[in-house]
Amino acid sequence: MIILGILVMMVLGILLMAMLDVLVFQQPFFTVLVQLLPVYPDTSTIYMIIGAFVIAAWVNFKMTDRLKKKYGSKSKNQGGEKRDTKQS
Amino acid sequence: MTLSKVNTVDTFTLQLVFLLSTSIIFGTPSVVPDSWLVGIVAFFPACLLIVIYSTMLALQEDRGLYPMLEKAWGKVIGKGFVLIYSTYFLYIAARNIRDMIELIMSTLLRMTPVPLLTTMFVLLIAYTVLGGLHAIARFASLILWLILFMLLTLAILLMFSSSIILEQMLPFLSKGMWPVVKSAFSFSIWFPYGEIIVFLVFQPQLGGAKGFRKITLYAFLSTCIILSLTDLIQIWTLGLEDKKYSVFALLDAARLINIANIITRMDAIIALIIIFGTLLKCTVFLLACTEGVARVFNREAKDFAFPLAVVAGAFSILVTRNSAEHVTEGLKYVIYTLHIPLQLLVPLLTLLLIRIRYRKGATT
Numbered sequence: 001m002i003i004l005g006i007l008v009m010m011v012l013g014i015l016l017m018a019m020l021d022v023l024v025f026q027q028p029f030f031t032v033l034v035q036l037l038p039v040y041p042d043t044s045t046i047y048m049i050i051g052a053f054v055i056a057a058w059v060n061f062k063m064t065d066r067l068k069k070k071y072g073s074k075s076k077n078q079g080g081e082k083r084d085t086k087q088s
Numbered sequence: 089m090t091l092s093k094v095n096t097v098d099t100f101t102l103q104l105v106f107l108l109s110t111s112i113i114f115g116t117p118s119v120v121p122d123s124w125l126v127g128i129v130a131f132f133p134a135c136l137l138i139v140i141y142s143t144m145l146a147l148q149e150d151r152g153l154y155p156m157l158e159k160a161w162g163k164v165i166g167k168g169f170v171l172i173y174s175t176y177f178l179y180i181a182a183r184n185i186r187d188m189i190e191l192i193m194s195t196l197l198r199m200t201p202v203p204l205l206t207t208m209f210v211l212l213i214a215y216t217v218l219g220g221l222h223a224i225a226r227f228a229s230l231i232l233w234l235i236l237f238m239l240l241t242l243a244i245l246l247m248f249s250s251s252i253i254l255e256q257m258l259p260f261l262s263k264g265m266w267p268v269v270k271s272a273f274s275f276s277i278w279f280p281y282g283e284i285i286v287f288l289v290f291q292p293q294l295g296g297a298k299g300f301r302k303i304t305l306y307a308f309l310s311t312c313i314i315l316s317l318t319d320l321i322q323i324w325t326l327g328l329e330d331k332k333y334s335v336f337a338l339l340d341a342a343r344l345i346n347i348a349n350i351i352t353r354m355d356a357i358i359a360l361i362i363i364f365g366t367l368l369k370c371t372v373f374l375l376a377c378t379e380g381v382a383r384v385f386n387r388e389a390k391d392f393a394f395p396l397a398v399v400a401g402a403f404s405i406l407v408t409r410n411s412a413e414h415v416t417e418g419l420k421y422v423i424y425t426l427h428i429p430l431q432l433l434v435p436l437l438t439l440l441l442i443r444i445r446y447r448k449g450a451t452t
Contacts, residue, residue: 005385006395009377012175013182013403016426023421024413038406044203045402051207052398059391 002060006052092293096303098225099294101232103287103307106372108235109365110187111280111315112338121328122261124319125268130276131312135305137281140435141288142301147442150296153288154383160441167384169434174380176430177286178396181373182403183418185209188366189404190411191336195359206401209367214397216371217378218390221293224371231364238357239318242342245354246325251344256327257320275419278427281308285431289376335411374400 014036021032038045058064094102148156153173158166189205197205216224246252261268284304287294295303318338322331325341334340342355375389378396382389408414 001385001387002391002395005381005387005392006399008171009175009178009381009396010399012171013178013399014406016175016179017403017407020417020421020425023425024417036406038402042405044201045405048203048207048398048402048405052395052402055398056392056395059395 002056003053006056010049010052092222093295094222094225094293096295096299098222098229099299100303100307102225102228102368102372103284103304104310105228105231105235105365105368106287107280107284107307107311108314109362109369110184111311112235112318112362112365121259121263121332122257122268123271123331124257124316124323125261126271126276127312127315127319129268130272130281131308133273134277134281134308137277137284137431138301138304138308140432140439141285141304142297144435144439144442145288145291145297145300147439147446150291152291152379153285154380156288156442157438160438160445170380170384173430174377174384176426177373177377177380178400179403179407179426180283181213181370181377181400182407183414183422184366184370184373185213185400185404186407186414188363190414191339191359191362194336195339195355202405206404207398210397210401210404211394213367213370213374213400214394216367217375217393217397221290221375224368224375228368231368234364235361236314238361239314242338242345242354242357243317243321245345245347245351246321246341249344249346249351251341252321252324253327254324256325257323275423278423278431279418280311282427282431284308285435286372286376289379335415370400 014033018029018033018036021027021036022029025032038049144156145151148159151159154170157169157173160166161169185206188209189202192205193200193202216227219227284307287300287304291297291300294300322334322337322341325344326334326337330340331337339355339358342358343353345354346352374393374397377400378389378392381392381396408417
């Protein structure tokens with residue numbers, strides 16, 4: 001649902017910006033939309049948008065918890081056990 | 089679950105810094121010579137917005153904006169409006185980020201690539217959003233003192249460097265009062281005063297209708313005084329003509345400080361004020377946006393903080409092609425297509441619908 005949310009917000013945002021550009025430049029909607037889409041020459045925004053979706057996917061599929069379960073929890077418990085034995 | 093409320097002082101400082109932040113960068117739009125008067129004139133009609141918003145809150149037992157929209161317009165249309173408001177807040181956040189990036193690019197970090205600056209800034213915003221409204225409000229208290237101290241220092245230093253010439257504000261009202269009133273109604277009510285609508289989203293955590301009315305009135309009054317004073321400082325130092333053509337007038341005024349060739353280049357101080365202020369303003373907008381999206385898609389708001397912040401960063405690059413278009417779009421088209429409908433018309437219609445649907449005695 002997070003990925004869908006980001007997608008919806010991005011589409012709505014781009015439509016809003018295109019609508020404003022239609023008013024500013026007095027050009028047809030599709031011309032403005034094509035010029036607005038970050039394809040060429042500045043590709044940096046594409047990387048940012050991909051980054052946003054990667055973060056959204058990371059949160060959506062709970063990657064932190066999964067990785068913690070797979071790699072992190074074992075060593076943490078061991079540390080806890082060691083501390084417990086020291087205290088006792 | 090009951091939400092703990094942000095205290096009154098923190099709410100006031102949050103609103104004040106929010107209203108001041110980007111307005112200080114550009115000042116009151118210099119479409120008329122006596123721009124310092126515009127802010128004062130705009131204050132009175134802006135108070136009507138407080139009346140509308142607080143009446144909405146009072147009628148719906150201090151619910152936030154989003155539940156109010158759903159209650160008034162029904163589930164489906166209400167959710168549509170929630171999405172529209174979320175997009176509006178995201179767009180305004182993107183514009184504010186662009187404002188700040190333009191300023192940094194022209195004054196401090198000329199060689200740094202824009203995407204790098206933007207990414208670093210939006211990650212900071214997202215991190216602040218994760219702190220929640222309480223943390224942002226406490227952060228605002230800190231920033232407010234910094235802003236006031238730096239503005240006072242600026243005024244004193246300008247005075248000592250003999251840059252303030254009071255005659256520069258003449259001729260006073262050369263075109264009469266009408267252009268001032270017109271400018272107040274066309275621009276200054278909607279930016280910055282009207283943007284206070286974003287605080288309706290957080291009302292369950294703020295003071296409710298009664299608190300909102302009082303605190304916002306004081307915040308508006310303080311903003312009006314501070315903005316008029318900074319406008320006056322700009323006019324006294326730069327003159328009417330230079331101020332009209334200056335993009336960052338306060339920054340240009342700060343550049344004039346020169347005390348015995350020792351204290352110079354104080355524009356960095358102004359840039360710092362603006363960076364802090366913009367950070368807070370963008371955080372508030374992004375927080376409101378995440379709450380809206382989270383409401384529609386049934387997730388926690390913090391899950392959307394980082395992805396939406398990065399999207400806002402990308403939008404800040406896409407939003408306009410150059411700074412001339414950025415200013416024209418902001419002053420002309422955004423006001424009539426976004427600010428007036430979403431700050432005045434939709435709230436008025438919502439208020440009307442709530443009045444009709446939930447008359448006295450009917451359950452809300």
